[in-house]
Amino acid sequence: MIQCKRVYEPIAASDGQRVLVDRLWPRGCRKDNLALAAWLREVAPSNSLRQQFCHDPALFDEFRLLYRAELAAHPEHWQGLLALAEQGTLTLLFAARETQQNNAQVLAEFLEEELERRGEPSSPVCYQGLVD
Template identity: 65%
Template sequence: MIHCKRVYLDAQASDGQRVLVDRLWPRGISKDALALAEWLPDVAPSTALRKSFAHRNEAFDDFRSAYRRELAGHPEHWQRLLHWAMNGTLTLLYAARDEEHNNAQVLAEFLQDELQRHDSPSSPVCYQGEFDGH
């Protein structure tokens, strides 16, 4: 099970593995004060993509597509998250104010899709053509 949660909310036992998935450390929180299993800045959108999105809702669909392409190109950044999600509850922590239009939501969708791929009896995952309109 995968959840997304603002990093500023209190940790709960039901959160399971708590992983910060932002490239930048959240403002106003010391590293000692944040309850988390790990910080994975490399799974976050690239700096260029993050800046082009700038949390503008009208740019979210383009951001989602571009971020999913980045994720597909770097499974080494999210494989551990997939393992945690397969074996229990995973909570993706993010700092954005918008709870619907943020990188953690896109990452959660991407990981859910990956979980479904792993559950279906098929050959190994291949992404060729998946994100280029074929």
């Protein structure tokens, strides 16, 4: 399971592996208080895309498309997150005030789709050798 959570919310046992997915360190947070498995700056939107979007809800659909393109171009940045999600709960941490229109939500959608794509093969050719 993949979930998203503001970095300023309290740590919960249900968080599982907590990964910060912002390019910049969140304001007012001490590194030793976040209980992170990792801080993956490189999986966050590029600086130019982040600045272009600037948390404007009117630009979110365009941001989503451009960010997904960045993710697709660099699987090495997010493949490790799939392994964490397969092991249990993965919580993507973000600092934005907007809880629905942010990079963590787009990343979570992207990762969920990748997990579905990695599922069991479904074409007859893929079953070759698996059935009698």
